[in-house]
Amino acid sequence: MKTSTFFIFACALAVCGSLQASAESKITLKMGDNLPDRNNTWGAIVEQINGEFKAAHPGTEIVTESYPDQPYQQKIKIYATAKQLPDLFKFWSVTSLLKPLVDGGFVAPLERAAFETMGYRPGALDANTYNGKLYGIPVSMDFWVIYYNKKLFKDAGIDHVPTTLDELYAMVPRLKAKGLIPMTTDGKDAWPLSITFDQLVWRISGERGLPGKALERKIKFTDPVFVQAARELQQLVKSGLFQEDLMVSDYGAARNLFGQGKAAMYLMGSWELGLGADKSFSNEFRANVDVFKFPTVKNGKGNVDDLMGWYGGNYVISAASKNLALDKQYLQFYARRFPELAWDKQATLPAQTVKARPSDTPVAQSILRIAAEAKATSGTPAVDLATPRFKSDHENAIRELCSSLISPEDFVKKLDAAADKAVKK
């Protein structure tokens, strides 16, 4: 009896030992990003890069967690709180949401020299350089545009894209008469409204970076230009331009309304240029999607080529990762492969320079043209420039403004109060 018990015990130990040995020969890289769709455009490219990396590094396993933007941001904060950050993860830039993580010592610094020869656009790496160290590599060049469906425009008898807000307003009844939603955007998450607000401030004032100056408390949000921009933004919503449930429809809902041909325009960033290649939408849609610049405001001093633009979607390494050397190899591999694949599949405009090709989708050609014609870019939008608390206050205030719960005057007062708190911090 005793011998058999001993035998079973010994066998169990041996099995445990061999399991452990096989686990040790495998390295699992944990990753996180905001690209839940792994079969189309951007997410599919990441999967392809992961596949190539695994093939080049036998014994490496990659496990990715993906959520839409806002849940993803929350998840990362929770992981940081619990000290369980993934080895490598995509996050916003140091000028915005990454800063608290860098300050908390959660992010490993990178060797900038290794990335400098990789064809990044001028300034792209600077957005993530902090106290002289590079903390992440940017992946996309982001700017604020309006996508539109050429066929739906034609159906409604509209033969040109609007260059002023008045022209945009004039289109609303014509598109509605065709049973279409004129424009969609993600109102639930509010940051698109905040970016639009910054864009309106620029269009009205003609001055770059006013919201940032207000955040530094050099000027006040109660200044007339901000009030006027808030009024204009509220008017955009009140005019019936957006989907009726703007304030509760999230990123996916807004994107789908446009992709399924139920909305004629989609207010979003250049990272959505993959719409022209997204196989989850119809051929007809993909052939007809194009993009135009955010219109100018009547009597505004701003130029149509002043772009709300920044570098986005940075990859960073957790300082607590047990596989730092492999993480860094992955980042270099990613930095090399991503721009090629992203442009090849027309998924997004990479942070590195790309060459136009005749085979580019119309929307990709337009995005390249808009980028080339830009006279100035804004850098990180104000909503992301200060503390997480400011971001949350800003978003809540803009939700109230766009739900017509508060007046433009009260909105700017709330921004001032939020900025005061952010500065005190």
Next chain:
Amino acid sequence: MARDPSRSRRTIAWLVAPGLAVLVFSLVVPLGFSVYYSLTDSAGFGDYQRVGLDNYKAILTDDPVFWRALRNVLILIAMTIFVQNPVAFALAAVLSRLSARASRLLRTAYFVPAVLSLVIVAKLWVDVFNPTFGILNKVLRLVGLDAIAVSWLSDPHTALAAVIWIILWQGFGWALLFYYAALMTVPRDLEEAARVDGATGWQAYRHVVIPHLAPVIATVIIIDVISSMKQMELIYLSTEGGPGDLTQFLGVYLYQKAFVAGEYGYGSALSVLFVVISAGLTFAVQRGMRVIAR
């Protein structure tokens, strides 16, 4: 057989220990952490400073959203007690009179919402309430009621009512199930005796059946109060407290403060207040029920 009392006490202690340990680690320890962090300005990670009772002071004196969230919780509690419960009770009473087959079929139908995943329930109603493509507005427009075909979940006038409706709809099956099970235990002869003594149907219910069910009613109400207090998922999945915090509830609000706004200390203070309010309210309701039962 003589027993050593200290030994049996030791046995009891050993038997209680595992349960007690679970309770301590899952409840007391986290609560202790929350109390500790509620006295700091922690962002959840990185350095933080002790700020004494500042967070509590700010919540109680300078945070209209907290009070609105609390008010919404109280409205929800009132709606479950005074709308959901009577309707569930009445339906259970009808079901208890139907043939076994019809009753089983209807019970299953009424209970379906309670077994659905909350995500499905939330998405279902978000779609029903969709102003453009939602079935509700389509029906309203069909019968010429265009004027009230609003954007239910984002219109400031209807948002709270709409989310409360979703919560009531989802929780209705449970109340019904409790009442139905309880009604089946009421001895028929009691009711019949009342009838023989000349009681009408309503009088028999009022003076015989309902008093018999008092403990069940009390239990259901306490469960309602607790589940209304901690209501979070359906709000988070439908409006996230919007538009403009109009549908904010305590559970969502403290989560947003701690993990969205990066005010972990403030969120912790909210969670401590939340526990105190929940415990107080549950205690008060239990007390109230006992008084009524007497």
